[in-house]
Amino acid sequence: MVANKVTVEQYIGLRKSRSFANRKKVQYGKVIAFIVLLVFCIFWILPFLIMITGSLRGHTDTMLYPKELFYPHSGYTLENYSMLLTGVYPDGIVHNKTQEYAIGYWFMNSCFSAIGGTLLYLLVASLAAYAFTFIDFKYRNIIFAILVASMVVPGTATAVGNQSMVFSMHLNKSILALIIPGLGGVYGMYLIKTFFESIPKDLIESAKMDGYSHPKIFFKIVLPLGKTVLFVQGLFGFMGGWNDLVWPQMLFGTQDTKLWTLQVGMAYVINNSKTSDLIGTALAGGVLCLLPVMIVYLIASNKIIEGMASAGIKR
Amino acid sequence: MERTLTLEDYSKNQSRRKSTLKKYGIVILFLLPFLAAFIVFFICPLIYGIYISLTNFVYGKPGVYDFNAMKWYRIIFDGSYQPKVFHVFWASFLHSFVFALIMVPIAILLPLGLAILVNLKPPGYKIFRALIYMPSIVPLTASGTIFTLLFMPASQHGLIAEIFGCQINWFTDIWFSFSIGGTTFSVAYAWIPIFLMCLWGGWGSNFIILSAGLQNVPRSLYEASSIDGCSPMRKVRAVTLPGIKGQMVLCLFTTIIGYLGLYGQNYVLSSGGPTIPSYSSLPGGGSTSTIIYFIQDIVANNANFRTKLYGLGAAASIIFAIFTGIVSGIQMYCTRDRKPNNKHAEEYLKWSQIK
Numbered sequence: 001m002v003a004n005k006v007t008v009e010q011y012i013g014l015r016k017s018r019s020f021a022n023r024k025k026v027q028y029g030k031v032i033a034f035i036v037l038l039v040f041c042i043f044w045i046l047p048f049l050i051m052i053t054g055s056l057r058g059h060t061d062t063m064l065y066p067k068e069l070f071y072p073h074s075g076y077t078l079e080n081y082s083m084l085l086t087g088v089y090p091d092g093i094v095h096n097k098t099q100e101y102a103i104g105y106w107f108m109n110s111c112f113s114a115i116g117g118t119l120l121y122l123l124v125a126s127l128a129a130y131a132f133t134f135i136d137f138k139y140r141n142i143i144f145a146i147l148v149a150s151m152v153v154p155g156t157a158t159a160v161g162n163q164s165m166v167f168s169m170h171l172n173k174s175i176l177a178l179i180i181p182g183l184g185g186v187y188g189m190y191l192i193k194t195f196f197e198s199i200p201k202d203l204i205e206s207a208k209m210d211g212y213s214h215p216k217i218f219f220k221i222v223l224p225l226g227k228t229v230l231f232v233q234g235l236f237g238f239m240g241g242w243n244d245l246v247w248p249q250m251l252f253g254t255q256d257t258k259l260w261t262l263q264v265g266m267a268y269v270i271n272n273s274k275t276s277d278l279i280g281t282a283l284a285g286g287v288l289c290l291l292p293v294m295i296v297y298l299i300a301s302n303k304i305i306e307g308m309a310s311a312g313i314k315r
Numbered sequence: 316m317e318r319t320l321t322l323e324d325y326s327k328n329q330s331r332r333k334s335t336l337k338k339y340g341i342v343i344l345f346l347l348p349f350l351a352a353f354i355v356f357f358i359c360p361l362i363y364g365i366y367i368s369l370t371n372f373v374y375g376k377p378g379v380y381d382f383n384a385m386k387w388y389r390i391i392f393d394g395s396y397q398p399k400v401f402h403v404f405w406a407s408f409l410h411s412f413v414f415a416l417i418m419v420p421i422a423i424l425l426p427l428g429l430a431i432l433v434n435l436k437p438p439g440y441k442i443f444r445a446l447i448y449m450p451s452i453v454p455l456t457a458s459g460t461i462f463t464l465l466f467m468p469a470s471q472h473g474l475i476a477e478i479f480g481c482q483i484n485w486f487t488d489i490w491f492s493f494s495i496g497g498t499t500f501s502v503a504y505a506w507i508p509i510f511l512m513c514l515w516g517g518w519g520s521n522f523i524i525l526s527a528g529l530q531n532v533p534r535s536l537y538e539a540s541s542i543d544g545c546s547p548m549r550k551v552r553a554v555t556l557p558g559i560k561g562q563m564v565l566c567l568f569t570t571i572i573g574y575l576g577l578y579g580q581n582y583v584l585s586s587g588g589p590t591i592p593s594y595s596s597l598p599g600g601g602s603t604s605t606i607i608y609f610i611q612d613i614v615a616n617n618a619n620f621r622t623k624l625y626g627l628g629a630a631a632s633i634i635f636a637i638f639t640g641i642v643s644g645i646q647m648y649c650t651r652d653r654k655p656n657n658k659h660a661e662e663y664l665k666w667s668q669i670k
Contacts, residue, residue, distance in 0.1 A: 128349035157636030161360030184353035286460035309527030
């Protein structure tokens with residue numbers, strides 16, 4: 001008994017040293033994590049820097065001086081951007097493009113398909129999600145189960161049929177074809193519905209008691225409460241619409257360049273600029289292509305990350 | 316006077332009828348736009364696509380066509396019918412498959428490691444998280460320009476060629492070839508830029524989902540395990556990994572499906588090439604073509620293939636869809652419930668209920 005006795009001072013000293021050791025250990029892990037992440041992130045940011053500085057070089061020294069990667073030999077210029085946007089090239093540059101670059105049209109088409117498509121989809125999908133969550137009707141669960149089961153079928157299966165259908169509807173010369181087929185997408189509707197389910201049913205019931213009609217409940221109560229999920233789904237939709245390459249290419253790939261989106265157009269630009277003189281214009285196009293998405297990301301990166309995380313946890 | 320109806324009954328009846336109508340009117344109003352789009356642009360194209368793959372369909376001339384005794388499927392499955400197209404299709408399929416096999420473990424383990432590091436919450440971890448996810452939002456064409464610049468041949472002063480002085484024509488040379496049973500397979504150097512491009516921007520959502528999953532693992536389990544004297548490695552194995560099992564399954568299957576559908580990277584960087592001479596006049600004849608590239612080559616990129624082989628594209632897309640549909644069906648089956656599927660957990664639940 002006596003041998004096991006510890007004085008109060010000793011005990012406090014023991015506790016202190018132990019907690020000190022613990023804290024030191026945790027910080028050790030944090031320091032390692034910090035260093036590893038820092039090195040990793042520098043590596044991961046490097047391509048962005050190469051792209052931006054590369055696009056700001058003159059066409060004559062785009063790649064000639066690898067050691068001056070970030071400080072161009074003859075200073076920063078906007079030469080590449082003007083070459084890309086105006087289509088006027090200095091003497092001595094050989095390019096073998098067969099179609100005109102219509103960057104303005106491509107940009108507007110991309111904006112239209114990304115922004116317009118997203119807004120329209122949000123309206124349609126949240127209406128459907130409201131109906132599935134708050135209105136009782138016959139076969140509701142069966143219809144919803146069919147919709148969920150259809151998520152197994154990948155987009156490729158319907159793309160070929162869609163292309164022919166759009167052609168037979170004579171939509172293949174109109175950029176509406178970029179957004180309308182996306183309106184039936186189930187995934188976003190599913191996400192919105194899972195959020196709507198967390199809205200208390202009593203709220204809706206009491207609103208009904210007060211004589212609110214369904215459209216009024218939808219616009220006055222559910223939409224304001226569901227702002228977060230609509231915002232997140234809107235961001236996903238915008239990014240998806242902006243970055244989509246396969247569907248616009250299927251629609252307009254062999255048609256007039258004025259119908260192309262920025263993605264289709266840029267893929268064409270890259271294929272025609274694989275020389276040291278022209279790669280700068282491709283980089284400039286890449287920067288233009290990246291800019292809107294990057295602005296959205298820098299403003300709302302936390303929202304995007306949290307939205308994606310909660311979508312991943314819920315499923 | 317046999318059928319008298321009180322005023323009360325009448326009004327009740329009427330209002331019920333009216334309210335049913337009103338109710339279903341509302342349902343139709345809310346649901347119609349979505350369901351109409353779903354039926355017109357999902358169900359119809361699916362059926363139409365199957366119809367196209369079974370007939371002599373000609374693109375751009377809608378109408379009724381004759382069934383052609385599964386010609387397109389015979390091309391795909393019968394090696395002796397049209398051996399060249401058969402080879403091109405299965406080579407593309409193999410490319411996708413092998414690439415997914417190489418890429419998927421990396422695209423799960425690398426984000427998992429980074430998520431564990433970020434979850435230690437070093438100073439500024441939110442910035443790190445945002446930076447790590449950033450390449451994944453970059454449009455394919457934008458990242459394509461960067462990797463084109465990096466891997467341009469030495470004659471065009473590509474960055475890698477200038478810095479390391481290597482003389483490889485990355486997008487046109489063949490790395491090595493090997494032959495199995497009389498068919499030669501050649502692996503192009505272009506796979507390296509494609510691989511790096513996927514490595515750079517191909518797993519951001521996995522990272523986010525996994526790190527969210529890590530944060531959801533209850534702290535009490537870690538404390539309990541450290542009281543029981545677990546080493547850090549043991550903690551990862553016994554607490555962390557079971558805790559994020561659901562997210563792991565989700566990431567695994569979405570990544571598999573994503574990389575089986577590889578298209579943008581090889582289209583932007585190498586245009587499916589370098590072309591193999593004997594297959595150059597066929598869709599997807601290059602040595603970096605994938606299954607989606609094969610389909611896209613027929614239905615979008617080349618007007619000549621589109622008029623001649625449209626049904627083949629439809630058939631290939633149906634087969635690919637069945638393949639990925641099975642994969643994501645397995646995924647849905649694995650993640651269908653949030654019940655405790657652990658034997659011990661169930662026993663514990665029973666035991667606690669008895670008490």
